[in-house]
Amino acid sequence: MMRSQRRANRAIFLAVAAGFVMLAVAAAAVVWAFQRAQDYSELVAHTIEVEAAVADLNRLNERIETARRGYLLEGDPRFLDTFEATAAEIPGQIQRIAELTADNPEQVKRITDFRGLTDQYLGLMRESIADKQAGGSGVKGASLLDEEDIQVVQRLRDLADEMSLEERRLLIARESDEKRSVYLSTVIAVAAAVTLILVALGTIWATRRTLRALASTGQQLQNLNEDLESAVLERTAELQRANAEIQRFAYIVSHDLRSPLVNVMGFTAELDAAIKPLGELIDKAEEAAPEIVTDETRYAVREDLPEAIGFIRTSTEKMDRLINAILRLSREGRRVLAPEAVDMNALVSSIVDSLQHRIDELGITVEAEPVPTVVTDRLAVEQVLSNLVENAIKYLKPGRPGRITVRGRKNAGRVLIEVEDNGRGIDPKDHERIFDLFRRSGTQDQPGEGIGLAHVRALAYRLGGTISCESALDEGATFRLSLPTALAPQQGSNT
Amino acid sequence: MSAHQTVNIVMIEDDEGHARLIEKNIRRAGVNNPIRHFMEGTAAIQYLFDAPDGPAKNGPALVLLDLNLPDMSGIDILQKMKAQGSALRRTPVVVLTTTDDKVEIERCYDLGANVYITKPVNYETFAQAIRQLGLFLSVIQVPEPELD
Numbered sequence: 001m002m003r004s005q006r007r008a009n010r011a012i013f014l015a016v017a018a019g020f021v022m023l024a025v026a027a028a029a030v031v032w033a034f035q036r037a038q039d040y041s042e043l044v045a046h047t048i049e050v051e052a053a054v055a056d057l058n059r060l061n062e063r064i065e066t067a068r069r070g071y072l073l074e075g076d077p078r079f080l081d082t083f084e085a086t087a088a089e090i091p092g093q094i095q096r097i098a099e100l101t102a103d104n105p106e107q108v109k110r111i112t113d114f115r116g117l118t119d120q121y122l123g124l125m126r127e128s129i130a131d132k133q134a135g136g137s138g139v140k141g142a143s144l145l146d147e148e149d150i151q152v153v154q155r156l157r158d159l160a161d162e163m164s165l166e167e168r169r170l171l172i173a174r175e176s177d178e179k180r181s182v183y184l185s186t187v188i189a190v191a192a193a194v195t196l197i198l199v200a201l202g203t204i205w206a207t208r209r210t211l212r213a214l215a216s217t218g219q220q221l222q223n224l225n226e227d228l229e230s231a232v233l234e235r236t237a238e239l240q241r242a243n244a245e246i247q248r249f250a251y252i253v254s255h256d257l258r259s260p261l262v263n264v265m266g267f268t269a270e271l272d273a274a275i276k277p278l279g280e281l282i283d284k285a286e287e288a289a290p291e292i293v294t295d296e297t298r299y300a301v302r303e304d305l306p307e308a309i310g311f312i313r314t315s316t317e318k319m320d321r322l323i324n325a326i327l328r329l330s331r332e333g334r335r336v337l338a339p340e341a342v343d344m345n346a347l348v349s350s351i352v353d354s355l356q357h358r359i360d361e362l363g364i365t366v367e368a369e370p371v372p373t374v375v376t377d378r379l380a381v382e383q384v385l386s387n388l389v390e391n392a393i394k395y396l397k398p399g400r401p402g403r404i405t406v407r408g409r410k411n412a413g414r415v416l417i418e419v420e421d422n423g424r425g426i427d428p429k430d431h432e433r434i435f436d437l438f439r440r441s442g443t444q445d446q447p448g449e450g451i452g453l454a455h456v457r458a459l460a461y462r463l464g465g466t467i468s469c470e471s472a473l474d475e476g477a478t479f480r481l482s483l484p485t486a487l488a489p490q491q492g493s494n495t
Numbered sequence: 496m497s498a499h500q501t502v503n504i505v506m507i508e509d510d511e512g513h514a515r516l517i518e519k520n521i522r523r524a525g526v527n528n529p530i531r532h533f534m535e536g537t538a539a540i541q542y543l544f545d546a547p548d549g550p551a552k553n554g555p556a557l558v559l560l561d562l563n564l565p566d567m568s569g570i571d572i573l574q575k576m577k578a579q580g581s582a583l584r585r586t587p588v589v590v591l592t593t594t595d596d597k598v599e600i601e602r603c604y605d606l607g608a609n610v611y612i613t614k615p616v617n618y619e620t621f622a623q624a625i626r627q628l629g630l631f632l633s634v635i636q637v638p639e640p641e642l643d
Binding site for chain 2 (some may be wrong): 255256257258260262263265266267268269270331
């Protein structure tokens with residue numbers, strides 16, 4: 001599914017890129033077509049200009065002919081003025097056409113012919129004028145129509161027509177070229193536009209599909225999230241139920257265990273009490289009739305019975321302490337926590353004060369560094385800390401002056417409280433074990449049942465915290481309690 | 496009634512060993528009152544309220560009550576005895592049990608228990624407590640039941 005999604009994404013990307021390329025092509029085609037159109041209008045203007053110039057030249061030729069004829073007919077010198085003025089204009093006009101058509105070799109050739117013919121024509125006309133001035137008729141033949149210059153004029157006109165025609169022909173050829181290129185660019189633009197529209201439609205469709213997929217994914221995610229939350233709630237409720245069950249179980253079991261223990265202890269005491277009269281009996285018997293007292297009886301009454309009773313008693317006492325510990329733990333687990341802002345500095349100093357007697361006795365230095373205030377259950381946190389400090393005092397290294405440091409700091413929404421000592425330390429393999437109920441570590445030279453740290457850990461967990469140990473043998477130990485800065489208030493009691 | 500009647504001790508205790516130890520120590524304290532022992536609640540209630548020689552019909556009594564009984568909780572018996580209009584409303588009840596739960600103790604006193612004693616596992620303490628209870632029994636005045 002992921003791969004097809006990725007392929008679809010790549011296709012969409014390519015389509016969008018292609019769309020932009022099409023857009024660029026269409027724009028280029030339009031620009032090109034526009035330029036072609038501009039070129040074309042320039043060419044048209046050029047042709048018109050050339051034609052106009054040719055027409056002007058024709059007009060000048062007509063005018064000069066008219067002036068000469070007028071002079072030949074009437075001999076009025078004013079015609080000569082017109083003749084000369086027009087003759088002076090003609091070379092300029094020819095030059096102008098030559099410049100306009102300089103790019104066309106055929107036209108250049110024609111204009112050269114034209115120029116030659118014009119010179120010839122002007123020469124012929126001047127001859128006839130000179131003839132008239134000299135008193136002749138100015139006409140060589142019988143009529144003006146027979147004059148050589150008529151042919152010249154005819155050729156001039158033909159040349160002018162040719163030049164005009166040539167320009168027209170060029171224009172038409174160029175026009176068809178133009179039309180073809182404009183048509184081509186239009187086709188390109190239209191094709192690009194169509195492609196663009198298709199790509200746009202495709203992209204819109206793909207985008208909508210993606211958006212819809214995204215929305216449904218979001219919805220799914222939200223559903224999953226809600227499911228997860230309710231699953232967590234359900235699981236939490238289950239755990240709480242299981243926990244309450246265990247607490248109740250521990251309570252009932254330990255409670256019911258006490259009943260038979262009362263009997264064991266009680267009847268042991270009765271037995272113990274019975275030893276006394278028995279002993280007296282043995283004494284008396286030894287006095288009165290020593291032969292009936294065997295060594296076996298004597299040992300049984302004086303050694304075996306007291307020894308057995310002693311073992312039963314210490315064992316039951318120990319069992320009682322263990323049961324009491326379980327009872328206390330289960331009771332602690334059922335107590336409703338009451339979070340409040342606890343001034344940890346005051347709490348630490350009150351713990352130290354309560355242990356001051358032993359601290360002085362053992363010559364221990366206690367340093368209480370500042371600890372941030374925590375919103376938590378006062379009683380529980382006090383039990384935890386006082387247990388840790390008591391342990392630090394209890395398990396010092398003989399011969400090394402004791403030093404205990406309590407410090408705290410805030411760390412990412414939690415408060416870390418450390419109790420550090422320079423005592424006998426704990427073997428790293430026991431770091432987990434010491435928190436288990438009835439488990440202890442190191443030399444068993446101190447009284448205790450292995451309950452304190454189990455209790456500490458149970459309390460730390462209940463406060464939403466953790467407890468860990470960092471230590472090596474003979475190098476002291478650091479117990480680190482991590483508590484949430486604020487414990488959420490609990491609802492109701494589960495007792 | 497002017498004649499001084501013997502106070503019967505009614506012991507409701509499901510553990511025979513406990514019962515025996517309690518009895519022994521009471522006797523050691525010099526208390527010679529008759530002791531009736533019941534091991535379950537139903538029989539005890541029947542004796543307390545209905546038996547012709549029971550406390551409700553006949554003479555004063557003192558009840559030693561354990562809370563953990565096989566067929567009911569001792570609290571039920573206490574409640575029944577201390578209920579409004581009960582003939583045994585004034586009969587002293589000594590709750591003698593292994594529970595030292597604060598809530599439980601408070602509840603018993605609220606229901607009208609006269610004394611609450613936790614059975615200590617340490618036998619010396621236990622024996623002493625029972626003997627003291629015996630001394631207490633030998634001096635207290637127990638009211639007559641309200642006969643109807």
